[in-house]
Amino acid sequence: MDSFVYQGQPSRVVFGWGRLDGVAEELDRLGVRRALVLTTPEQQALGERVAALLGERSAGVYAKAKMHVPVEVAEAARAEAARQGADGCIAVGGGSTIGLGKAIALEAGLPILAVPTTYAGSEMTPIYGLTEQRLKTTGRDPRVLPRTVIYDPQLTLSLPVAISACSGMNAMAHAVEALYAQDANPIISLMAEESIRALAQALPAVVADPEHREARRDALYGAWLAGICLGSVGMAIHHKLCHTLGGTFNLPHAPAHAILLPHSAHYNREAAAEPLSRAARALGGSRADEVGPLLHRLNQRLGIPQGLADIGFPAEGPAETARIACDKPYYNPRPFEREAIEALLDRALQGQAPA
Numbered sequence: 001m002d003s004f005v006y007q008g009q010p011s012r013v014v015f016g017w018g019r020l021d022g023v024a025e026e027l028d029r030l031g032v033r034r035a036l037v038l039t040t041p042e043q044q045a046l047g048e049r050v051a052a053l054l055g056e057r058s059a060g061v062y063a064k065a066k067m068h069v070p071v072e073v074a075e076a077a078r079a080e081a082a083r084q085g086a087d088g089c090i091a092v093g094g095g096s097t098i099g100l101g102k103a104i105a106l107e108a109g110l111p112i113l114a115v116p117t118t119y120a121g122s123e124m125t126p127i128y129g130l131t132e133q134r135l136k137t138t139g140r141d142p143r144v145l146p147r148t149v150i151y152d153p154q155l156t157l158s159l160p161v162a163i164s165a166c167s168g169m170n171a172m173a174h175a176v177e178a179l180y181a182q183d184a185n186p187i188i189s190l191m192a193e194e195s196i197r198a199l200a201q202a203l204p205a206v207v208a209d210p211e212h213r214e215a216r217r218d219a220l221y222g223a224w225l226a227g228i229c230l231g232s233v234g235m236a237i238h239h240k241l242c243h244t245l246g247g248t249f250n251l252p253h254a255p256a257h258a259i260l261l262p263h264s265a266h267y268n269r270e271a272a273a274e275p276l277s278r279a280a281r282a283l284g285g286s287r288a289d290e291v292g293p294l295l296h297r298l299n300q301r302l303g304i305p306q307g308l309a310d311i312g313f314p315a316e317g318p319a320e321t322a323r324i325a326c327d328k329p330y331y332n333p334r335p336f337e338r339e340a341i342e343a344l345l346d347r348a349l350q351g352q353a354p355a
């Protein structure tokens with residue numbers, strides 16, 4: 001920690017139960033006159049509710065957001081925003097919906113107000129992704145960072161338990177990797193540790209009672225902090241492996257993150273002993289080598305599928321993923337070692353505890 005760079009991300013955050021009701025005022029603050037409301041077909045009703053709160057300032061509801069932002073969907077949404085004379089967008093939903101808002105902001109420069117309803121964290125990052133012919137490209141651009149974010153825990157009550165658990169552990173992965181990032185810094189590490197603590201305490205309570213107000217509040221708070229981590233510092237081996245699991249093997253994003261995290265954290269237990277001891281502390285332990293097993297047990301408590309095999313990872317997946325990862329590695333505190341990575345993926349495939 002002798003020297004570091006900390007770059008804050010300029011966004012306004014409004015947090016609290018029922019804060020969605022103030023969405024029109026927040027739009028005023030942004031100077032937006034007519035906003036197109038973006039969401040998925042599954043969340044159309046919520047989109048309509050937001051449009052009703054906006055009254056005449058709604059430019060309509062565009063409920064066609066799709067996972068991984070296919071370019072055709074992005075182009076159609078941009079055309080709709082232009083046709084409706086929108087000068088801003090409100091993205092209400094998870095990472096897929098916010099990703100669609102980012103695709104519009106990237107080309108058309110319209111400001112985004114995001115209302116996240118999962119724990120994925122995209123609303124806090126200047127990272128966008130677009131998929132063309134099954135190939136996902138990602139990039140960073142300050143224009144895609146939502147200007148205002150309303151975190152209303154009430155909107156997460158409807159998030160099914162299984163998705164809540166995996167999405168929460170997806171957030172946990174951002175915080176864990178932020179602790180040993182190449183560009184880690186003291187502010188982000190504080191947020192990461194607090195995020196891990198909040199998520200580890202709140203998620204079991206959410207799973208036990210999905211309508212538990214305080215647990216929903218604390219899970220969203222932890223997810224917000226994790227999103228800041230993801231947007232502020234680089235990620236490492238865990239995210240590299242997850243990109244391959246999603247991109248090459250088409251595994252679902254959040255469950256893949258959740259199942260793999262104990263193993264990837266364990267891989268770094270010696271090379272990142274000090275940062276991971278902070279994660280251990282936040283999880284109720286004290287040593288870096290406890291993090292993997294503690295995360296594995298947390299997954300079990302949350303009822304998350306045990307092995308990558310349960311979500312469609314094939315038997316030949318570990319060797320192929322290790323090869324792809326080692327061809328183009330990310331920064332990681334421990335070098336990418338093909339055999340060790342294949343071994344950790346094998347354990348994750350079979351749902352074994354990290355070793």
Ligand code: NAD
Pocket residue numbers: 040041042043066067068069093094095096097099117118119120121122123125126127128129155156157158159160163167230253254
């Ligand atoms: P998602 O947005 O795809 O949502 C999954 C499903 O859950 C959708 O049908 C959605 O409508 C529904 N849903 C969301 N919130 C709900 C709620 N409260 N109640 C009921 N249903 C709800 O899932 P996600 O995990 O949030 O996002 C995943 C996508 O986000 C991936 O494409 C990932 O790459 C991307 N992502 C991007 C970033 C970034 O910084 N750019 C960060 C994290 C994730």
